[in-house]
Amino acid sequence: MMPLDGTELWLVTSHDLVRRMLADPRWSSTVDGGLSPEQPLHMTQPEPGMFLSMDAPEHGRYRRMLTAHFTVQRMNRLRPRIEQIVAERLDAMERLPHPVDLVAEFALPVPSLVICELLGMPYEDRAEFQEAARTGVDMTASPEQSDAAMARLGAHLAKLIAAKREEPDDALIGELIREGALTDGELVHISILLLLAGHETTANMLGLGTLLLLHHPDQLALVREGAPGAADELLRYLSIVDLVMFRGAKEDLTLGGREIRAGEFGLASLSAANRDPALCEDPDRLDVTRPKTAHVALGFGPHQCLGQNLARLELEIALQALLRRFPGLRAAVPLDEVPVRENAAIHGLHSLPVTW
Ligand code: HEM
Numbered sequence: 001m002m003p004l005d006g007t008e009l010w011l012v013t014s015h016d017l018v019r020r021m022l023a024d025p026r027w028s029s030t031v032d033g034g035l036s037p038e039q040p041l042h043m044t045q046p047e048p049g050m051f052l053s054m055d056a057p058e059h060g061r062y063r064r065m066l067t068a069h070f071t072v073q074r075m076n077r078l079r080p081r082i083e084q085i086v087a088e089r090l091d092a093m094e095r096l097p098h099p100v101d102l103v104a105e106f107a108l109p110v111p112s113l114v115i116c117e118l119l120g121m122p123y124e125d126r127a128e129f130q131e132a133a134r135t136g137v138d139m140t141a142s143p144e145q146s147d148a149a150m151a152r153l154g155a156h157l158a159k160l161i162a163a164k165r166e167e168p169d170d171a172l173i174g175e176l177i178r179e180g181a182l183t184d185g186e187l188v189h190i191s192i193l194l195l196l197a198g199h200e201t202t203a204n205m206l207g208l209g210t211l212l213l214l215h216h217p218d219q220l221a222l223v224r225e226g227a228p229g230a231a232d233e234l235l236r237y238l239s240i241v242d243l244v245m246f247r248g249a250k251e252d253l254t255l256g257g258r259e260i261r262a263g264e265f266g267l268a269s270l271s272a273a274n275r276d277p278a279l280c281e282d283p284d285r286l287d288v289t290r291p292k293t294a295h296v297a298l299g300f301g302p303h304q305c306l307g308q309n310l311a312r313l314e315l316e317i318a319l320q321a322l323l324r325r326f327p328g329l330r331a332a333v334p335l336d337e338v339p340v341r342e343n344a345a346i347h348g349l350h351s352l353p354v355t356w
Contacts, residue, residue: 002040002041005039005040005041007040007041007265009041009246009264009265009266009267010255010258010260010264010265010266010267011266011267011269012255012256012266012267012268012269012273013269013272013273013276014256014272014273014276014278015273015274015276015278015279015294015296016276016278017255017256018268018269018270018272018273018296018300019273019294019296019300019301020255021247021255021266021268022245022247022268022296022299022300022301022303022304023300023301023302024253024255024301025055025056025250025302026249026250026251026253027247027248027249027250027253027266028043028055028247028248028249028250029052029053029054029055029059029247029303030043030044030045030046030053030054030055030248031043031044031053031246031247031248031265032044032053039143041246041248041265043248047185047189048183048185048186048189049062049182049185049186049187049188049189049190049193050189050190050192050193051063051190051193052193052197052303055250056302059302059303060302062186062190063302063306065176065179065181065182066190066306067306069172069175069176070306070307070309070310071309072309074309075309075310075313076313078114078117078118078310078313079313079317081114081117082110082114082313082314082317082318083317083321085110085113085114085117086110086317086318086321086322087321089105089106089109089110089113090106090321090322090325090326092105093105093106094325098332098355098356099332099333099353099354099355100353100354100355101351101352101353101354102207102210102351102352102353102354103203103207103349103350103351103352104351106206106318106322107203107204107206107207107210107349107352108130108199108203108207110202110203110206110314110318111198111199111201111202111203111206111314112126112129112130112199112203114198114199114202114310114314115194115195115198115199117171118171118172118194118198118310119171119172119173119191119194119195120164120169120170120171120172120173120174121157121160121171121173121191121195122160125156125160128152128153128156129153129192129195129196129199130199131149132149132150132152132153132192132195132196133195133196133199133200134200135149140343150192153192153195154188154189154192157187157188157191157192158184158188160173160191161173161177161184161187161188161191162184164177165177165184172194173187173191176190194307197305197306197307198307198310200346200348201240201241201311201346202311202314202315203348204240204341204346204347204348204349205234205235205238205240205311205315206314206315206318206319207348207349207352208238208240208347208348208349209234209238209315209319210319210322210329210352210354211331211335211338211349211352212234212237212238212286213234213319213323214329214330214331215335216286219286219287219288220323222288222289223288223319223320223323224320224323224324224327226320227288227289229288229289229290229291229292230288230315230316230319231311231312231315231316231319232292232293232295232297232312233286233287233288233290233293234286234288234315234319235295235297235298235311235315236274236293236295236297237274237286238297238347239270239271239274239275239297239347240297240346240347240348241270241297241299241346242269242270242271242345242346242347243267243345243346244345244346245267245268245269245270245299246265246266246267247265247266247267247268248263248264248265248266249261249262249263249264249265249266250262268296270296270297270299273295273296274295274296274297279293279294279295280293298311326354326356327356328356329354329355329356330354330355330356331352331353331354332353332354332355333353338351338352339351
């Protein structure tokens with residue numbers, strides 16, 4: 001039962017069933033709400049371009065248009081720029097008096113700068129989308145507050161897109177304009193989706209990931225040395241995206257021997273699936289050297305994270321550089337005093353005071 005509004009739903013927790021559910025077209029992604037007491041789970045009509053909440057065939061149309069822009073090769077072209085952004089943030093951190101808030105000075109700005117760079121959006125606009133993102137995943141925000149934050153961001157992006165129509169640049173929005181297949185309305189919602197999905201998640205992974213490593217010094221040393229599977233193991237272990245994986249049954253179906261009726265809702269618990277002993281040995285242990293797993297921290301099936309190559313690249317570059325720059329990095333407060341985002345649908349930290 002959803003704690004806030006009492007809606008009943010199916011909680012899917014095994015690795016096998018989570019993957020089956022997420023790959024099954026009978027489960028719809030057009031589900032909204034459930035994150036605030038005033039907005040119970042319901043099926044919705046997504047805005048044009050908001051393909052995260054769409055099903056086939058509309059979802060596939062957008063996904064095909066964007067996939068080519070997010071390949072490993074395309075993301076690797078961003079590597080030098082990401083390295084530069086990370087180095088600049090570390091330089092700035094080094095100049096500050098201790099303790100420094102790692103979230104405000106590093107974990108949040110790095111992915112924000114990267115996604116702005118990728119989209120071709122001025123970084124000065126970040127306050128707008130950071131606020132919209134925070135409100136969007138805040139389970140205590142009212143639907144009016146979330147809608148207002150999104151509307152402000154949408155209006156801002158509409159202006160930016162109009163300017164780019166006049167003079168398209170080489171960044172993603174400019175390229176999509178040049179490809180010519182999308183309306184301004186679609187471009188606004190694609191940009192909102194990429195901005196929010198692209199920085200909130202990575203920022204939380206960097207904050208929480210650093211805290212986790214500080215409490216596992218042996219693993220921290222391996223990450224600093226460049227353990228190749230570290231990003232995926234941190235993604236699996238932390239499973240920060242968990243409470244937003246809602247689906248609605250479009251027809252009667254059976255899953256794991258249970259009869260599910262059309263119109264009922266399900267929540268795929270990525271964290272439970274990623275700690276399923278069927279997935280890997282000793283799943284509650286953090287082991288950045290473990291063989292590659294089929295974890296679902298980046299989702300599974302048609303909606304599997306579009307930005308996964310970028311996410312891995314950012315995590316790898318940012319964590320290694322941080323740990324190499326500050327070999328004596330440590331938390332400046334005890335673990336139970338680190339403010340955890342308890343009302344957010346994506347796990348993360350409000351702040352992480354560090355010293356070195
Ligand atoms: C570390 C960070 C990240 C995590 C843990 C993460 C996780 C996820 C998950 C679980 C989904 C599936 C949602 C669903 O099935 O309903 C998803 C989808 C998505 N992600 Fe990520 N993500 C991360 C980073 C990024 C980045 C950096 C970007 C963009 C640049 C991005 C863009 C997207 C988009 C656009 C979708 C929707 C895909 C679709 O509906 O086809 N994500 N992500």
